[in-house]
Structures are given as C-alpha cells and as structure tokens.
Amino acid sequence: FHHQFPSIDNLVLGFHLQVDAAFQISRPLFNLNIQAKFDELRSAAPKTSNKTILVIK
Numbered sequence: 001f002h003h004q005f006p007s008i009d010n011l012v013l014g015f016h017l018q019v020d021a022a023f024q025i026s027r028p029l030f031n032l033n034i035q036a037k038f039d040e041l042r043s044a045a046p047k048t049s050n051k052t053i054l055v056i057k
Contacts, residue, residue, distance in 0.1 A: 005029055 006014065011022035 005026070008019075008022045008026055011017045011025065012019055017025070
C-alpha cells in the first residue's frame with residue numbers, strides 16, 4: 001500500500017494539492033508506519049519483571 005502512495009512532496013508539487021490536504025491524505029500511512037515501528041521496538045525490547053500498562057488511544 002505505502003509503496004504505491006505518492007509522497008507529500010509529490011502530492012503538493014505534482015498533484016498541486018494544498019499542504020494541509022496532502023498531510024490529511026497521508027495521515028493513515030504515517031499511523032501505519034508509527035505503529036509498525038512501535039511494534040518492532042516493543043518486540044525487540046528486553047522483557048522485564050516490572051509490568052507497566054501502555055494505553056493506546
């Protein structure tokens with residue numbers, strides 16, 4: 001999905017969108033990338049005996 005989606009630069013310069021519209025369109029892609037990186041770091045983190053609760057909204 002994200003390999004086919006144009007970058008924000010391309011949306012603004014190539015498709016002549018306003019910057020706020022380009023960011024709004026790209027927001028789901030950013031959320032996917034952030035969640036993937038978070039999951040990667042969480043799985044790579046050492047397991048500790050102290051359990052903390054992480055609330056994701």
